[in-house]
Amino acid sequence: xxxxxxxxxxxxxETMKDTIELRWHGRGGQGAKTAALLLADVAxxxxxxxxxxxxxxxxxxxxxxxxYNRISEKPITIHSNIxxxxxxxxxxxxxxxxxxxxxxxxxxxAIVVNTQKSKEEIVPLxxxxxxxxxxxxxxxxxVEALGKNYPNSPMLAAVVAVTxxxxxxxFLSEMKASFEHKFAKKPEVIExxxxxxxxxxxxxxx
Amino acid sequence: MRSIDIxxxxxxxxxxxxxxxxxxxTSKHFCTGEWRTATPExxxxxCKQCLLCVPVCPDSSIPVVKGERGEFDYDHCKGCGICxxxxxxxxxxxxxxx
Amino acid sequence: xxxxxxLSGNEAVAYAIKQINPDVMPAFPITPSTEIPQYVATYxxxxxxxxxFIHVExxxxxxxxxxxxSAAGARALTATSSCGLALMWEELYVAASDRLPIxxxxxxxxxxxxxxxxxxxxxxxxxxxxGWIQIYAESNQEVYDNFLQAFPIAEHKDVHLPxxxxxxxxxxxxxxxxxxLVEDDKAKEFVGEYEPEHFLLNSKEPMAVGxxxxxxxxxxxxxxxxxxxxxxxxxxxxxxxxxxxxxxRKYGFFEEYRMEDAEYAIxxxxxxAGTCKAAVDKIRxxxxxxxxxxxxxxxxxxxxxxxxxxxxNMKAVAVMDRSEMFSATSGPLGxxxxxxxxxxxxxxxxxxxxxxxxxxxxxxxxxxxVYDNLEEMAKTHEVKxxxxxxxxxxx
Numbered sequence: 001x002x003x004x005x006x007x008x009x010x011x012x013x014e015t016m017k018d019t020i021e022l023r024w025h026g027r028g029g030q031g032a033k034t035a036a037l038l039l040a041d042v043a044x045x046x047x048x049x050x051x052x053x054x055x056x057x058x059x060x061x062x063x064x065x066x067x068y069n070r071i072s073e074k075p076i077t078i079h080s081n082i083x084x085x086x087x088x089x090x091x092x093x094x095x096x097x098x099x100x101x102x103x104x105x106x107x108x109x110a111i112v113v114n115t116q117k118s119k120e121e122i123v124p125l126x127x128x129x130x131x132x133x134x135x136x137x138x139x140x141x142x143v144e145a146l147g148k149n150y151p152n153s154p155m156l157a158a159v160v161a162v163t164x165x166x167x168x169x170x171f172l173s174e175m176k177a178s179f180e181h182k183f184a185k186k187p188e189v190i191e192x193x194x195x196x197x198x199x200x201x202x203x204x205x206x
Numbered sequence: 207m208r209s210i211d212i213x214x215x216x217x218x219x220x221x222x223x224x225x226x227x228x229x230x231x232t233s234k235h236f237c238t239g240e241w242r243t244a245t246p247e248x249x250x251x252x253c254k255q256c257l258l259c260v261p262v263c264p265d266s267s268i269p270v271v272k273g274e275r276g277e278f279d280y281d282h283c284k285g286c287g288i289c290x291x292x293x294x295x296x297x298x299x300x301x302x303x304x
Numbered sequence: 305x306x307x308x309x310x311l312s313g314n315e316a317v318a319y320a321i322k323q324i325n326p327d328v329m330p331a332f333p334i335t336p337s338t339e340i341p342q343y344v345a346t347y348x349x350x351x352x353x354x355x356x357f358i359h360v361e362x363x364x365x366x367x368x369x370x371x372x373x374s375a376a377g378a379r380a381l382t383a384t385s386s387c388g389l390a391l392m393w394e395e396l397y398v399a400a401s402d403r404l405p406i407x408x409x410x411x412x413x414x415x416x417x418x419x420x421x422x423x424x425x426x427x428x429x430x431x432x433x434x435g436w437i438q439i440y441a442e443s444n445q446e447v448y449d450n451f452l453q454a455f456p457i458a459e460h461k462d463v464h465l466p467x468x469x470x471x472x473x474x475x476x477x478x479x480x481x482x483x484x485l486v487e488d489d490k491a492k493e494f495v496g497e498y499e500p501e502h503f504l505l506n507s508k509e510p511m512a513v514g515x516x517x518x519x520x521x522x523x524x525x526x527x528x529x530x531x532x533x534x535x536x537x538x539x540x541x542x543x544x545x546x547x548x549x550x551x552x553r554k555y556g557f558f559e560e561y562r563m564e565d566a567e568y569a570i571x572x573x574x575x576x577a578g579t580c581k582a583a584v585d586k587i588r589x590x591x592x593x594x595x596x597x598x599x600x601x602x603x604x605x606x607x608x609x610x611x612x613x614x615x616x617n618m619k620a621v622a623v624m625d626r627s628e629m630f631s632a633t634s635g636p637l638g639x640x641x642x643x644x645x646x647x648x649x650x651x652x653x654x655x656x657x658x659x660x661x662x663x664x665x666x667x668x669x670x671x672x673x674v675y676d677n678l679e680e681m682a683k684t685h686e687v688k689x690x691x692x693x694x695x696x697x698x699x
Contacts, residue, residue, distance in 0.1 A: 040480050044310040053479035056336070056422065056663075075482070077443070077578035079475050080667045218524035218531075223464060224403035225517055225525055228502055230510035 019072035020163055021082045025101050026091035029061040031152045035091065036067035038156050039165075043071045045174045046166045051076050064099050071165050089159050090114060091138075091151060096125040107131040112158050112204075114138040114151055119206070134162050134206050141203070145196035146189065153193050157200035168201050210235055234282075238265060242285035244300050246278055252297035259289040259298060306484040306551065313441075313476035316448035316483055317383070317409045317469070318343030322353055323491040324455065326407075327378035327498075330358035330369035334388040335421050336473040337411035341383055363388040367395035367408075374404040375513045377503025379455065381406060385473060386413035389427045393434075399466040400435025401525060402514045403532065405458035405498075406466040408436070409451065412574070412626075413473040414662045422663020423472040425573065426627040428603075429636045435529050437467040437536050438604040442559075442577045444481045447471040449553055450601075452486065453543045455495050462535040472575040474663070486551060494550055533605045540602055557607035559599040560614060562588065566596030568678040569615060571641055572624040573600045576659065576666050583671035595675045606640050612648035615641070619682035620653040622674050624694070626660045634658075634691045653681050659694035670694050 022039070026032025033054040040052030051070040068082045086109040090101050093115035102111060110132035113122050119135045126133065136158045138151035146153075160171045175197055179190045209232045212221055222228065253275070260268045260275060267283035269276050290298040311319065318340050321329070331341035347353045356378075360366045366382045373380035384392065389410060399406050414424035428438060437457065441447035447469060454467045471477055486494070502511055517525055537557070544555040559577075562584050563569065570580055577599035587595050598614060615621050623642070625635025633639050634656030642654055657674065659666050674694065681687060 037480055040310060044482065049482050050310055051479060051481050053475070056474045056478065077581045078668060079442075079472075079479070079575040079578045081665050083667065214520040216524070218527040221521065221524050221528065223528065223532075224401060224513065225515050225521060226402075226502060227512040227515060228509060232512075 018074055019070050019076060020087070020165055021085045022069040022071070022087045022089065022159065022163065023082050023085040023105075024067040024069070024089045024091065025095050025099055026065055026067070027061075027095070028063045028065050030091050031150075032065055032089075032091045033067045035089070035152045035155050035159075036069050038152065039069050039159060040071075041178070042156075042160070042171060042174050043069075043165055045178075046170055048072065048165070049074060049076050055081055064095055071163075085109065087111070087159070087163050089155060091155055093117060093122065093125075096122070100127065102126050102129040105129060105131065110134060110162050110206075112136060112155070112162050114155055114158075116140065132162075132206050134158065134204055136200060136204055138200075141196050141199045145199055146192040150196075153196040154200040157197040158204050161201050161204045172197060172201075237281045238284050239279075239281045242280075242283060242304055244285040244287060244302055245280070245304055246283065246285065246287065246290055246298050246300055248275075248277055249297050249299065252295050254295055254297075256294070258292050258294065262288050262292050264288070306486060309483050309485050310480050311444060311448075311483050311485075312339075312478050312480050313444045313447050313471045314339035314411065314478065315343060316444045316485075317451050317471070318347070319485060320448050320451040320491070321355075321381070321409075322347045323452070323486070323488055324379075324495050325353040325492075326355050326381050326455075328356045328358065328370070328373035328380040329382060330360050330366045330373070330380075331382045332360050332363050332366045332384070332388065334363070334385050336413055336477045337383045337385040337388070337409065339477070340409050340411070363391040364395065367392035367399065370406050370408075371395055371399055371402065371404060374399070374406050375402065375503070376505045377500050379405075379459075379498040381408065383409035383411070385411045386421075386427045387416050389431055390415060393431070396431055396434040396436060396466075398514060400529060403464040403529075404466060405455065405464055407451070407454040407458060408466065408468045410468050410470045411473045411477045412470050418662075420662040421473070423475050423575070423660065424626055424662050425470075425636075426661075428468060428470050429627040429629070431468070432604055432636060435465065435533070436604060437463075437465055437533070437540075437602070438470060439467065439540075439602055440470045440573045440600065441472075441476065442575055442599060444471075444476050444479070445483050445553070446555075446601075447476060448483060448485070449547065449551070449555065452491055452494060453540075453547055453555075455498070456543050456546075457536065457539050459498055459500075460536075460539045461501075463532055463539050465529070465532050465536060470574075475575040484551070484553075490550060494547070537602075537605050537607065540605075555601060557600075557602045557610055558614075559597075559601060561597040561599065563596035563598065563614060565594050567594040567619045568621075568675055568682070569596045569598055569618045570622045570624060570671065570674060570678075571598045571600065571611075571615070571637065573603065573637060574626060576624070576626070579666060579668055580671045583668045583675065586668060587672060587675055593675070593679070595678075600637065603637070603640075606644075608640065608644035608647065611641065612644040612650060615645060616648050616650035616652055618652050620655070620678040621645075622655050622657055622678055624657045624659050624674075626658075628658060628661060632690065638691065653678075653685065653687055655681060655687055656691040657694050658691060658696075664695050666694060 040050040084104040107130040138154035267279040414420040623638040638656030
């Protein structure tokens with residue numbers, strides 16, 4: 001596994017607009033909405049202007065859902081959905097067959113797919129997308145770090161690494177504070193979550 | 207503004223906010239006895255003070271003092287005749303007119 | 305120092321309620337406003353506020369209980385959406401004619417037919433004739449700020465009318481954004497204590513609320529309501545000024561965005577105004593065309609003279625409605641703006657659009673198209689009809 005993190009971040013920053021737009025694809029109950037809100041949260045803590053919002057319809061477990069993030073140095077007024085995202089995060093690779101996840105995705109940007117498959121197996125499912133493709137086995141990382149499949153923490157770390165919205169060190173320290181607050185009564189899970197984040201940052205690869 | 211000062215000629219500025227009434231028992235000012243076309247008469251010597259007539263009166267026009275009913279309140283009695291119907295002792299009769 | 309936070313619109317309203325600590329909140333859950341009573345119930349359970357929460361079996365009961373509490377002398381409020389507001393219909397009119405200073409947190413959602421849970425103004429627009437003050441928000445910040453101003457407006461002695469604080473369902477209610485919160489003590493001081501002059505639980509002054517009004521009184525009562533609505537204009541501006549002194553955030557009947565030298569204007573309500581602002585900036589930066597936006601904040605009382613004064617010198621105006629009313633002319637905002645322009649003897653070209661019905665998304669590009677249409681219309685003086693649609697599929 002390679003560690004091209006620094007290089008990726010530099011490239012992202014070169015093409016960075018005022019606002020980074022990110023689209024999440026997941027299934028109802030998988031936590032894509034929560035991941036979008038967590039990303040908004042952590043970006044907010046680093047001083048950014050943020051939006052995190054799901055696209056709502058009838059709430060059905062397992063049905064494809066979309067959530068969005070805008071992250072900016074300036075106040076954000078736009079309230080529409082995101083049709084030309086800079087980045088896409090796919091929480092469930094099963095969606096690649098049924099949802100046009102790369103629709104409108106900037107070739108300057110990137111897609112992050114949570115999958116147990118190899119990148120070579122994933123690329124043909126992306127309808128000829130020309131930008132960067134990252135795969136992450138969030139399940140394996142979560143199971144190793146936490147003993148359970150909670151893909152949110154690895155996906156969040158992967159998105160932070162790929163988008164470069166903040167420095168990994170800042171991200172880790174903010175998440176640690178957040179976990180310490182959230183799991184004040186269950187300190188045993190803090191370490192596992194932090195390990196999941198660190199493993200992801202170490203192993204995310206294009 | 208007292209309700210007594212508000213009537214059907216009052217301009218909108220003189221009507222209380224939301225038509226609220228800031229005093230109790232204002233219905234006393236409204237003499238519904240005017241509407242009467244038949245009048246109950248109380249025959250005191252037939253009355254056993256059973257008080258069955260009192261709760262059925264829709265206009266609270268049968269005053270009770272120390273457990274005994276008295277003369278009708280003709281300012282408010284509309285002459286409906288329910289009291290006469292309910293009286294088992296013939297102590298109330300209805301006559302035509304006011 | 306203001307508190308920098310990130311909250312959803314529902315969280316922002318609930319937070320304002322916590323700061324106000326009202327006396328009574330009867331509520332019945334309905335998407336997308338459910339979270340508001342849910343958060344308030346949590347604050348109560350945690351002992352953070354001592355509001356009396358009343359569990360009711362319907363929205364009809366929720367508003368009935370709110371009416372009763374308010375008439376009794378309590379600072380009372382509720383929250384709802386869509387069909388929940390529809391089920392309150394009868395009581396909405398009673399609240400206004402009884403002149404009760406109730407506040408309703410409305411999260412706008414389409415009225416059913418067909419069933420839909422997304423943002424649309426058909427619920428509050430349907431209630432526009434009920435006699436409530438209606439204040440709309442573009443963002444989470446605005447709905448929070450509006451909510452803090454609601455009770456001071458409603459309870460002002462020259463007003464005594466219920467106030468509906470509206471925000472777009474899901475778009476702001478469930479979207480997390482940056483927000484600046486007012487510190488608790490300042491918020492409490494701004495809203496103040498509620499000291500009603502007349503109230504049912506005052507044993508020293510027995511009183512009656514809501515008596516029957518025969519034909520000899522009904523019309524005068526309605527005129528008095530209209531007068532209170534007119535008085536509300538002055539009070540809304542006073543509260544906005546006071547709020548600006550506290551926070552630096554400026555509010556009025558409407559916001560004029562880059563209107564100083566504008567020739568083409570869009571008039572719109574709610575969250576889509578933010579998207580329109582991005583279009584205005586983009587057009588001005590890329591083409592230099594003089595486009596602007598008027599975002600209506602206060603729909604009742606409707607600021608017709610003030611609005612016409614701003615719009616009458618435009619070359620063309622687009623009025624955009626997020627609800628249908630099946631009139632010959634347009635949606636409700638279109639009808640109000642056209643009437644205001646007619647009264648002001650303006651000869652500006654006006655076109656009305658339906659957009660965003662039932663949560664249909666509207667984008668920066670859609671607004672760019674509207675401004676293009678306005679320019680074309682001003683050139684040709686051809687208005688293609690009374691109304692048109694944005695984002696409608698048709699053959």
